[in-house]
Amino acid sequence: MWIAENKTKNNTKYQNFFMNIIIPLVGLLIGVSVGYGLFRYVINGMYKARLEEAEHEAEVVKEKKLLEVKEKFLNKKSELEKEVQQRNSKIQQVENKLKQRELGLNQRQEEINRKKKELDDSKEKLENQQKALANREIELDRMHKQEQLKLEELSGLSAEEAKARLVESLKDEARTNAQQYINDIMDDAKLTANKEAKRIVIQTIQRVATETAIENSVTVFHIDNDEVKGRIIGREGRNIRALEAATGVEIVVDDTPEAIVISAFDPVRREVCRLALHQLISDGRIHPARIEEVVAKVKKQVEEEVIETGKRTAIDLGIHGLHPELIRIIGKMKYRSSYGQNLLQHARETANLCAVMASELGLNPKKAKRAGLLHDIGKVPDEESELPHALYGAKLAEKFKEKPEIVNAIGAHHDEMEMSTLLAPIVQVCDAISGARPGARREIVEAYIKRLNDLENIAMSYPGVTKTYAIQAGRELRVIVGADKIDDKQTEELSSEIAKKIQDEMTYPGQVKITVIRETRSVSYAK
Incomplete structure (x- = not known):
């Protein structure tokens, strides 16, 4: 009984346990199932709502995009229509031009055909005239021969003999008349040329008269x-x-x-x-x-x-474009003289004379003035040259890119070069006019300066000489030598050699004293 009660108690416990555990589990499962179903239902509802909303928005976007595309399409279409219209307009213009050109070509073709027809008619008329002319020439030749035969019978001379006599008589008469005519022309030309040349020279001198110094x-x-x-x-x-x-x-x-x-x-x-x-x-x-x-x-x-x-x-x-070295040489002329006449004043005067004379003769006065200014640049060389000053001046002018006519005028103004332009005789004449004025030049001064130059050049030709000075009107020559190149004994020998060379090569009045100076210098600086 105790066992049965225990079994009853155990069964009751199991039943209670089952009721307490199983029933809530079943309820939980049912609740989960119902909740899942409800959740799924809600989710499906929301999904459908969202899907419908998205589809609606997609439709709106699609309509907007379609409108934009349609608008762009219309714009493009409008632009293309305008472009096509412009092209059609251009094509129409080109067609109109082509039609006008075609019309012009047709008119020209018609004109050419008309002229061709006229030319053919003229050619036919010309051929007919040529035939008639040929017939007339034949007839004239026949008549000429008949007349010639009659003349030969009357004169007793053949046609060739008569022609030869007539030609000889005409030659003699023409020769006599021509010689007389030539003599008259030459006499008149000489008279006129001399008169005109004198007028030009006198007028030139009067217009460029300057004081003589x-x-x-x-x-x-x-x-x-x-x-x-x-x-x-x-x-x-x-x-x-x-x-x-x-x-x-x-x-x-x-x-x-x-x-x-x-x-x-x-x-x-x-x-x-x-x-x-x-x-x-x-x-x-x-x-x-x-x-x-x-x-x-x-x-x-x-x-x-x-x-x-x-x-x-x-x-x-008014002379431009001179080389800087030529400008320097012109400036040096201020300190040089030619036969006592200041070289720069002589060059300026010659330049003005050349310009006036060139204008009178119808030549370029600027070129003439340039040649006149440069004609004596060979007289102021930086280094001694064996060439005459005219040729040396032409060489300098050519070196410094002067034009050939200027170079020729410089080199030919003393007839040391053949004259190739009209500038050369003008420079030669104007140089003579400037130098030939009364009192313009003094021969003695030029000879004196040349003698002093020769004295200094002779001394400078010896090695070791640094400077030479001719003083006391050429009666003394001072020679300065380098102390490191010549000793005291050699200075005496140098003095004797220079004196002997001057005596052999030069002509001078009285005697020339040669003084050779040798100095030793020591230079220091206090800082």
Whole structure:
């Protein structure tokens, strides 16, 4: 019984356990199933709603896109229609032009056909006239022969003999008349040419008349008082010797009141010495080192003045495009003279004469003026040349790219080159006019300057010589040699050799003193 009760109790426990566990599980499963079903139902509803909304939006977007595409299509269509219309318009214009051209060609073809027909008619008429003319020529020839036979019978001469006699008589008569006519023309031409040439030359001289100036070989330097003379001479004559050695002039300090005489055949040297003296006296410091410094500075100033003079001369004469070296050579003419006549003044005068004469003769006055200005550039060379100055000047002009007619005019103005243009005789004549004026030139000065140049050139031909100066009107030649190239014994030999060579090769009055100077200098700088 106890066992049965236990079994009953156990069964009750199992039943309770089953009821407590199984029933909730079953309820849970049912609830899950129902919830899942509800969830699925809700989800399906939302999905369908979203799907419908998406489809609606897609329809809207599709309609918008279709509208945009349609609008773009219409725009493109409109543009294409406009382009097609423009092309059609162009094609229509081209067709119209082609039609007009075709119409013109048809008219020209009709005109050509008409002219061709007229030409054919004219050709036919011409052929008929030629045939008639040929028949008339035959008839005339026959009649001419008959008349010729009759004349031969009457005169007793054949036609060839009569023709020969007639030709000879006509020749004699024509020769006599022609010779008389030629003589009359030549006489008239000579008379007219001489008269015209004189008129041109006289008119040219009158229009370009300038004052004549004679160059001297001395320059007078004025000073404020005679006390300055002692400072210029210096202790034991050091200052004056240094100045003479640096400039290559002879300085004469005598009793002439308030004046110092600078003597040299080279105007450039005199000008350098004059300017150097002016600066030294103004500055107050006069000693050999200062003298050399000032002289070097003044030489640069003179070189700048030379270039400025050349430029100013070219501008005054209206001559452009000259090479800078030619401008410098023109400026150097200011310090040169030819037979005592200032070379730059002579060149300017010749240039103006050439321009006037070229204008009178109907030639180019600018080219003539250029040739006249440059005709004596061979007289101021930077280096000695064995060529005559006219040929050397032509060589310089050719070197600096002057035109051939200018080069020929320069080289031929002394007949040392064949004249190939009309400029050459004009330059030659105007050069003679400028130099032939009364008092324009002085032969003695030119010979004197040439002698002094020859003295210096002879001394410079020896090795070791650095500078040479002809002073005291050519009665003394100072030769400065390098101390590192020649010793004291060689200076004596050099002096004797130069004296012998001058004696053998030159003609001069009196005697020439040759002084060879050899100096040793030591230079240091205090810093």
